[in-house]
Amino acid sequence: MTAAAPLSALADTAPADSGVRTILLRGGDVYSPADPFATAVLVQDGVVAWVGEEGAAESYARDARLVVDLDGALVTPAFVDAHVHATSTGLALTGLDLTACPSLAEALRRIRDFVARGADTAGGGVLLGHGWDETRWPERRAPSLAELDEAAAGAALYLSRTDVHSALASSALRALAGPELAATAGYDPDGALSRAAHHLVRAAALGHLTPAQREAAQRATLARAVTLGIGALHECAGPQISSEADLSALLDLAAGTPGPEVFGYWGELGAVDTARRLGAVGAGGDLFIDGALGSHTACLHDHYTDAEHTGAAYISAAQIADHVAACTEAGLQAGFHAIGDGALAALVEGVRAVAEKLGLERVRALRHRVEHAELLTPAQIAAFAELGLTASVQPAFDAFWGGEQGMYVERLGAERASTMNPFAALLRAGVPLAFGSDAPVTPLDPWGTVRAAAFHHTPEHRISVRAAFTAHTRGGWRALGRDDAGVLVPGAPASLAVWEPGELVVQAPDQRVANWSTDPRSGVPGLPDLTPGRELPRCLATVVGGRAVHLA
Numbered sequence: 065m066t067a068a069a070p071l072s073a074l075a076d077t078a079p080a081d082s083g084v085r086t087i088l089l090r091g092g093d094v095y096s097p098a099d100p101f102a103t104a105v106l107v108q109d110g111v112v113a114w115v116g117e118e119g120a121a122e123s124y125a126r127d128a129r130l131v132v133d134l135d136g137a138l139v140t141p142a143f144v145d146a147h148v149h150a151t152s153t154g155l156a157l158t159g160l161d162l163t164a165c166p167s168l169a170e171a172l173r174r175i176r177d178f179v180a181r182g183a184d185t186a187g188g189g190v191l192l193g194h195g196w197d198e199t200r201w202p203e204r205r206a207p208s209l210a211e212l213d214e215a216a217a218g219a220a221l222y223l224s225r226t227d228v229h230s231a232l233a234s235s236a237l238r239a240l241a242g243p244e245l246a247a248t249a250g251y252d253p254d255g256a257l258s259r260a261a262h263h264l265v266r267a268a269a270l271g272h273l274t275p276a277q278r279e280a281a282q283r284a285t286l287a288r289a290v291t292l293g294i295g296a297l298h299e300c301a302g303p304q305i306s307s308e309a310d311l312s313a314l315l316d317l318a319a320g321t322p323g324p325e326v327f328g329y330w331g332e333l334g335a336v337d338t339a340r341r342l343g344a345v346g347a348g349g350d351l352f353i354d355g356a357l358g359s360h361t362a363c364l365h366d367h368y369t370d371a372e373h374t375g376a377a378y379i380s381a382a383q384i385a386d387h388v389a390a391c392t393e394a395g396l397q398a399g400f401h402a403i404g405d406g407a408l409a410a411l412v413e414g415v416r417a418v419a420e421k422l423g424l425e426r427v428r429a430l431r432h433r434v435e436h437a438e439l440l441t442p443a444q445i446a447a448f449a450e451l452g453l454t455a456s457v458q459p460a461f462d463a464f465w466g467g468e469q470g471m472y473v474e475r476l477g478a479e480r481a482s483t484m485n486p487f488a489a490l491l492r493a494g495v496p497l498a499f500g501s502d503a504p505v506t507p508l509d510p511w512g513t514v515r516a517a518a519f520h521h522t523p524e525h526r527i528s529v530r531a532a533f534t535a536h537t538r539g540g541w542r543a544l545g546r547d548d549a550g551v552l553v554p555g556a557p558a559s560l561a562v563w564e565p566g567e568l569v570v571q572a573p574d575q576r577v578a579n580w581s582t583d584p585r586s587g588v589p590g591l592p593d594l595t596p597g598r599e600l601p602r603c604l605a606t607v608v609g610g611r612a613v614h615l616a
Contacts, residue, residue, distance in 0.1 A: 069132055074612040086107070086113075087131075089562070090104035096553060098552070103117055103118045106128065110609040111555065114554060115553060138566070141551055142296070142561045143540075144294070145298065147502045148300065149300060150299055150326070151270075153508065154283070154285040155194065158281060160192070160223070161193065163197075171207065175193070175212070179191060191219050191221045219236060220239075221236070227357075229359040232255075241265045258359050270307070279313065290324055291606075292511075293603040293606050296608075298328075299349075302349060308338070315343050322608075324608060330347055331347070331348055333379065336391060345397065346398065350435060354404050362376075363404040364476075384411055384413075384414025397431060398430070399434065400435065403437070412451070415451050416447065416451065424451070430545075433453070434453050445486065456543060457487065459513050459517035461505075462521055487525050497539050498542070499540070509600075518573075537551070561606050566593070567593055
């Protein structure tokens, strides 16, 4: 038997001039439809060349430049996070993080400490933070402007809400946004800013970032991603989210840095030429039809349970149709942010109008995307399937805000809340799913995302761990129009992750299926046990295109 090196030997694959072109990983469990009993995988020139069992591995070991002993570890395709905001995520990782803050009083204390440390004060002194959620606080409210100013001690401070659709802005930051702020939709003289007012203060805050600060934030996101087994990210940029310079800098950084592949989307109406100039793969992502439930800006058919309005509609069905038509005629994928049933109705109306004008098959061929797609009706799910729309969804939203005591029930009431995030119904209808985090809205956490889909608060919306894993790996590639990636079979790109050894099981909502699948004769490969309360798998290595980009 050819001697094998430990997993740490994968470090030799990192330098471009290493000369290591053929790598055999053996002695573990390989998650592959090519062979449900596979224990080894051969990588050659960045592509999966063979997957199989130990008996055949020795013949490949003789010719491999590097043979690695997996020591029982699990090898899977690397994850794809299909919706991120890299700069904002990095700023949350390196700035003030309020996502786990238990109360308003504690939030104010943390803000005071953050300001006193003078963190991130370069570039004009703007301080940045993220993640507050008043629905989880006993006070049930956000800080007033006076409370915020006292804690900020005169600093220009921007604190995005957990859904990033509203924010707290100190008086100093409001002044930087200009006198027009007070006349802008969503302005509140004493509280959180939403809608156009939020976009204005966010632009003022991010406009004071130096290139060095931005690069540090983006590097933090890319570095964090690979430690979690994420091999690719879909960056959802746009003029209301970041800037052209931000997207260009991220794509350049990712192209020149070992780490996850990054695919950019530019969310601006009619901006086909801009998207192409920036190197984006689509003119979509966070192109807002509506806002978010937590900020009362998702567009609903009926009133919010806790507010006397139906949210915000930012663009019309006619504008949606014009954008989808322009993208379809240019052969470019379109996409929209749509959460509420009102927004999704406008989306379906607009896309269907284009299908009637240009032909259904032309529309279906481009797999136009819908981000979030939370409050779907059965008719809208059927329309997604008919129009070939990809649902780019975030199961962690249910984990964070679902359940009997969650924010969804507070905003919508129990009946409507029980229809949120219907993953099982989407799969039954044949709608392609791509899973993401919407980081920094929820953190980069791929196994946690798979768990959230499999253990949805509403049982009828649950899907199997296997289906959820596919949505978070192959689904992200299919959303890009790439059907060859996200799976470990010969000919596929060698982007994979190695996980600590552990028990492998088959988890499905229907116990009859789970029992059948665990019979070895069924040939269904297992995945880690994601039962809530169990520790999530730890990533030992991440390989992108045959090169190791992370070793634990």
